[in-house]
Amino acid sequence: MFSEELRQKLSNPPRKSVNIVVKVDPKKLNFISMVVDGHGRIALPRTRSGKQGILDFLTSPDCVEELFLILEDIKKNYDPSLEIVGELGDNWLEAVT
Numbered sequence: 001m002f003s004e005e006l007r008q009k010l011s012n013p014p015r016k017s018v019n020i021v022v023k024v025d026p027k028k029l030n031f032i033s034m035v036v037d038g039h040g041r042i043a044l045p046r047t048r049s050g051k052q053g054i055l056d057f058l059t060s061p062d063c064v065e066e067l068f069l070i071l072e073d074i075k076k077n078y079d080p081s082l083e084i085v086g087e088l089g090d091n092w093l094e095a096v097t
Contacts, residue, residue, distance in 0.1 A: 006087060010064050019058050019088040022071065026053035028079045036070055043067045054085070 010018060020043075024032050033045040033055060043059035059067050075082040 006084065009087065010061075016060075017058055018061055018064055019056055020064075020067070020084055021048065021086040021088060022055045022057060022082060023085045024053045024055060024082050025079050026051060029053050029055060032074055032079060032082070035074060036067070039066070039070055042070065053081075056088070 029047065029050060033047065036043050036045050036057060042063045043057040046056040046058065048054040048056050057067060071082060071084070
């Protein structure tokens with residue numbers, strides 16, 4: 001599900017946070033956001049575009065693998081359309097637009 005390039009980029013991040021952008025089925029957006037948020041604050045979800053089903057997940061570098069496991073499980077068992085479309089890192093100007 002996740003490209004080797006993305007895994008390589010995130011395997012040893014020299015930054016304070018990781019901001020992953022995910023595209024999901026818009027009808028399942030709220031459920032997916034709540035599932036991730038409910039896993040002990042692994043990531044902070046933020047809806048970027050509800051109509052397009054775009055979510056951001058802000059997480060620490062230490063929690064990236066746990067977030068991937070959660071997203072892989074959601075993709076396998078609930079929303080096969082889930083895909084990672086980007087990683088914004090600490091670029092907050094890009095992250096908030």
